[in-house]
Amino acid sequence: MGDLPEDDDGEYDHDFRADPEPYRIGRGEEGVFKVQPYKSELLPLWGYADPETAAEAAEAIYERFLRYRRDDEFVGMDMARKYLRMGYTRAMRYAHYPGGRKYDSDGNERERVHWADAEKRKAALIFDHVRRRLEDDEAYQRRKREWRERRG
Structure with missing residues (x-):
């Protein structure tokens, strides 16, 4: 996906619904703020302030x-x-680092605290539970295999 042109906002200048072919699964959270129209549909739903959110x-x-x-x-x-x-990852950062700040002002990683914020840990575990449910979905697994087989 890195070879796709980006617009001024750093998003790919591409509609992945109209033409999904260039999409690559990638690692971790790659593309969450770039792949349209999905970013515009999913980002407004996303929040981790507390377990209820x-x-x-x-x-x-x-x-x-x-x-x-x-x-x-x-x-x-x-x-x-x-x-x-x-x-999950954002909430866990707050769960382990007071204020969610992993690095100090000099750029050094701060010492990790075991459950600096218990509420954020609960929020993280909620996301993790739902993510596992999604990843265990047979249709998702089948489509992921097919996608990788066709695209390498």
Whole structure:
């Protein structure tokens, strides 16, 4: 995906719903802020301020995943997975580092605290639970295998 042109906002200048072929699954959360129109559909649903917000966000993203699955939009399915993963990783950062700041002002990694924020840990676990449910989905697994077989 790195060879796709980007617009002024750093998003890919490409509609992945109209033409999903250039999409690459990638690692981790790659593309969550670039792959349109999925970014515009999923980002407003996403939040991790507390367990209640995380539960609402995770379920809304999962419902969107089900819609993408119904419409056979693998890119949307995979982007939903990435947003759930991002909810987990961001909330865990706050769970381990007071204020969510992993690095100090000199750029050195701060000492990790075991559950600096217990509420953020709960939020993270909610996202992780829903992400696992998505990843265990047979249709998602089948489409992911097919996608990789066709695209390497």
